[in-house]
Amino acid sequence: MKLTKDQVKHVAKLANLPVTEEEEEKYSEQLSKILDYIDQLNQVDTSDVEPTFNVSGQTNVQSEDKLGVCLPQDDALSNAPKKENGFFVTKGVFDNE
């Protein structure tokens, strides 16, 4: 299955990744190969198999609603490239919240 350059562009946009024209070509090839591999997997007859989304075998895992410990503000912000008055700072997004 061939992934078009437009589809690559779309996926890159959704992930907010800048992609050059050269990369579009390269990724379209690479991603198409992955899809081919999936096609190969799809040939296996799975009509008797329940779809599995979680392999832990656990169900209904829940936790009581009580307070745990939070990170101190300094720690929470310690990996931030930019911070200001206790906030993380990013490039302006003018789309509203």
Next chain:
Amino acid sequence: MAYGETQAMTKYEPVIGLEVHVELNTKSKMFCRCSADYFGKEPNTHTCPVCLGLPGALPYTNQQAIDDCIKIGLALNCKISEKSLFERKNYFYPDLPKGYQISQYRWPLTVNGWIEVEGREEIRRIRINRAHQEEDTGKLTHHGGSTLIDFNRSGVPLVEIVTEPDFESVEEIRDYSKKLQQLFRYLGVSNADMERGDMRLEANVSVKREGESELPKYRVELKNINSFRFMVAAVDYEIKRQIEALEIGERLSQETRGWDEDKKCTYLQRSKEEAHDYRYFPEPDLPPFFLDPKKIKEIKNSLPELPWNRAKRYQTKLGIKKNDAQHGRKHKIIPQEIANYLINKKSDINTLLPTQIIEEILDKRVGVIENEEELEKMAKEAMTENPTAVDDFVKGKQQAIQVLIGAVMRRTQGKADAKRAREILEKLLK
């Protein structure tokens, strides 16, 4: 429908669906045990690796939130799913540290309910598509050329309630929104304060030719509107705008619009070209839920009387007019009763709803002790118990009788008529 009657020949009818988001008032967040009480707190002080989306952190579901979502679903006549899964809703935006929101899509907790709403003339059923569980995002503040992020709100439990496109008028929207707000407060699952953002409304609006059975090919999403009044104004404006556009042969497209209160009009926020593609898939970090019918039954039995059922009961049992029962007005409750209620309960007027007060006062009235002998007996007991108050009153200190009235009210658990109790006490003290 009356829309478009003044325009040319064609009549139109609006097609409206609503999405309501409500933040639950659990102690901790949806998938970690950070405090969910974020309002007005120092930024980024209620976070941990889970709600900051740090690599390797694993979510842990809040049981109370799941129960609260089921309560909401049950109150809206939804079917509780036997199996429920969380899914990842992928999109890229700075309010979302993981790059996805944990939400529900194909296996919501509750589905296919309904609620009765009152519009212009008749009471109609609005179908509820689902009430599902998800998590809130961080809060963004736009500041000069940059955006500030506070993740205290990230991961706070959020329930989303989606209707089918069944609304036919803004009156129905108003009634529905108010009913839901009242419901959340009755169930005690949220404060549902619109201004604080506890409860948020979104409307999907389109119009079609009257009588046409097919739904329109486009819909306009009205978002980020933080009051009932603005939402009603926005929908009203949007219906008229769309009819006018169709009348001059314009084609309407899928877009998101907001409400400009100063200009009293809606404005374009996002057009179709940027429409999201969320690529939902089941959250591999959270095992599935299988909901035990016994537990559902327990939750169902624990639900309080729902506000609309209570309103109906007042109408039939107490003969209160429909409007009064619903809006809590003109109950012939005297101001003194309300004052007594507030003082006795040491209530916080800022959080109490007028309807709530009226209903609780009415609730007490239902059981008012009418029996004179019984009241007299309790008055005597109150006097024996409070000799000082009796003494003071006899010596001329009029207000000492309040202590005795209070004692009678306590003995009757508030079910005595305070005025009648005073009369009896005065008679006995003479």
